[in-house]
Amino acid sequence: MLLDTKLPFRYIIKDILPDAIRVFLISVVFQLIKQFYSAWLPLIPLQLPTVLGGSISLLLAFKISQSYDRWWEARKVWGSIVNESRTLVMQANSFLEADELLPTGADTRLKTLAYRQIAWCYSLGQGLRGLDPMASIANYLPEHELEYMRLHSNKPLALLTLHSIQIKSWFQAKTINSFQQVQLDSTMVRLCEAMGQGERINSTVFPSSYRLLIYLFIYLFLVTLSLGLVETIGLWEVPLLLSISITYFLLERTARYLQDPFSNRPTDTPVTAIARTVEINLKQMLRESEVPEPSVAQSYYLM
Secondary structure, three states: OOOOOOOHHHHHOOOOOOHHHHHHHHHHHHHHHHEEEEEOOOOOOHHHOOOOOHHHHHHHHHHHHHHHHHEEEEEHHHHHHHHHHHHHHHHHHHHOHHOOOOOOOOOOOHHHHHHHHHHHHHHHHEEEEHOOOOOOOOOOHHHHHHHHHHOOOOOOHHHHHHHHHHHHHHHHHHOOOHHHHHHHHHHHHHHHHHHHHHHHHHOOOOOHHHHHHHHHHHHHHHHHHHHHHHHHOHHHHHHHHHHHHHHHHHHHHHHHHHHHOOOOOOOOOOOHHHHHHHHHHHHHHOOOOOOOOOOOOOOEOOO
16 A cells, blocks of 8 residues: 655656657657658647547546545455454453453463464455465464365465354353354354455456557547647657656556555555554454564555
8 A cells, every 4th residue: 555655756657667668759750750751740630639638538537436446445345354353352252251261361262263363364365465375374373274274275264164163162162152153153244245345356357448448549649649749849749748648647557556456566455464453453452462563664655
């Protein structure tokens, strides 16, 4: 997630540099044609690129709006994951008998549940980013649960299944009553729904044809604008066309990055930092002595 700090120029310009070079070459080509084959250049009224530019602006505005909606929906999903993770452990803590709590910390069964929930947050975030969902969870789970996860293609779902098995065992042992089991199951359902929402956002992308059409229209607009300006302002057409094209390409790149909120880029949802927040909260609820520090931001973004 980009922070409210000054973005480096390299980050802003590096992804649109190939397009800027192509626009520069288009400008130079038309300048050369004007110098040596001016009769070949068609007369393009500036009203034509004006109409095209207005249409492209509307398309880009729509795409940015839709992309931001996807990014914000992903952020809300992970906000609900934080809330439900806290709720799950608070409910379990309140439902266990007071004399079952250890003097120096939480009941070992509660600790197992909380650590599994921490692992679930990290695993889900890694999986949505296309990374190894078991890369950083070995310290939170016993070996037999890790072996159970390896048998499943959907690792976070396997962890939720282990949650449900543990809650069922509590009910069968009469550690919790039926009402308390329903409350815990309801929280589990909401966690599963949040996981499904994240997977839906991650697997549903904008059609590539939409992006290609916008690119085609941008280049059509730039070509017509270059033809219109080359006859009116001469060499000033080169820097002016570059400035206008950079604006359009930056808007298009912004929309493209926002539409993939789990793309493991600086613009994505900071799932690792959010999972660390969950870990801190749950370990403090367990009265753990070793609690990690919040995730440290990079120079201009938080992962």
